[in-house]
Amino acid sequence: GQNIDQPTEMTATEGAIVQINCTYQTSGFNGLFWYQQHAGEAPTFLSYNVLDGLEEKGRFSSFLSRSKGYSYLLLKELQMKDSASYLCAPMDSNYQLIWGAGTKLIIKP
Amino acid sequence: GAVVSQHPSWVICKSGTSVKIECRSLDFQATTMFWYRQFPKQSLMLMATSNEGSKATYEQGVEKDKFLINHASLTLSTLTVTSAHPEDSSFYICSATGLAGAMSYEQYFGPGTRLTVT
Numbered sequence: 479g480q481n482i483d484q485p486t487e488m489t490a491t492e493g494a495i496v497q498i499n500c501t502y503q504t505s506g507f508n509g510l511f512w513y514q515q516h517a518g519e520a521p522t523f524l525s526y527n528v529l530d531g532l533e534e535k536g537r538f539s540s541f542l543s544r545s546k547g548y549s550y551l552l553l554k555e556l557q558m559k560d561s562a563s564y565l566c567a568p569m570d571s572n573y574q575l576i577w578g579a580g581t582k583l584i585i586k587p
Numbered sequence: 588g589a590v591v592s593q594h595p596s597w598v599i600c601k602s603g604t605s606v607k608i609e610c611r612s613l614d615f616q617a618t619t620m621f622w623y624r625q626f627p628k629q630s631l632m633l634m635a636t637s638n639e640g641s642k643a644t645y646e647q648g649v650e651k652d653k654f655l656i657n658h659a660s661l662t663l664s665t666l667t668v669t670s671a672h673p674e675d676s677s678f679y680i681c682s683a684t685g686l687a688g689a690m691s692y693e694q695y696f697g698p699g700t701r702l703t704v705t
Contacts, residue, residue: 508692520680520696521631565631573692579630 480504482578484566489584490556498551498564498581506571512540512551513565515580521565524551553583561585590614591683593697600671600704607667608700610681616661617683621694622654625678637664661685671704678702 481503490496502510509528513521527533527542527549539552551564563580570576590613600606610620622634622643635651637643637658645651655667664683668675678701682694 511693518678518699518701520682520699522696523693526693569692574633574636575694577631577633579628 480570480576482566482568482576484564484578484581486579487582487584489586490553492556492558492585492587494556495552495554496556496583498553498566498583500549500551500566500578502547502549502566502568502576504568504570504576507544508569508571508573510540510542510549510566510568511575512538512549513567515563515565517562524564556585558585558587589693589695591617591681591695591697593681593700595700596698597701598703600702602672602704603670605667605669606671606702607665608679608681608702610664610666610683610697612662612683612685612695615683615685617664617685618661619684620658620664621682621684622656622664622666623680623682625680625699631680634666668702671702673704676702676704 483501511526512524514524515521525540532541537554542549563582565580567575567577592611594609620637623631625631633646634649635643635645635656637656639658639661643656658664678699680699682696
């Protein structure tokens with residue numbers, strides 16, 4: 479079957495760095511997306527990885543290892559507004575996104 | 588670019604009535620639109636995928652006669668919840684794809700519609 483595994487909740491301090499890990503199993507693979515979702519709002523796009531390696535975009539970076547079925551999202555210089563859920567969503571062979579429950583990130587002052 | 592709107596943002600209706608939710612791509616042509624439902628603290632659940640001009644493909648367990656989807660144009664899809672019941676209360680989100688190039692499969696999400704059935 480298809481499966482996503484992320485920690486349910488993480489806590490970090492403002493100004494610090496946090497890494498959110500994601501392991502996945504899908505039927506085929508066409509890349510992996512990370513989305514941010516604030517409570518009561520729709521998801522917003524953060525990153526897309528299709529090849530192995532690190533993609534950096536400002537304070538956010540995303541890493542992918544296809545052989546390990548593993549990705550992480552790295553958030554630097556954390557701000558209070560980064561408190562949200564972070565959704566790891568791989569795309570299967572049918573180009574369909576597979577969604578997990580996401581990781582709720584709590585930022586403390 | 589790549590803006591998706593939804594209307595209404597929230598709606599309260601009585602049990603047994605029908606509710607229509609619109610999803611529009613404002614600045615691009617959406618070849619495919621997706622409808623999701625999300626209950627509190629749960630993951631997004633794909634309800635159906637629709638392509639312009641063809642019938643929607645519903646996920647297993649989603650009643651197509653209850654959740655009517657129409658994708659009449661490349662910029663508009665509608666979801667009608669027929670004979671709504673309190674258990675249909677949820678956050679309904681649409682997304683769309685359609686841009687050319689490497690990111691053609693990126694889904695752009697609408698802001699969501701919160702439905703409460705009393």
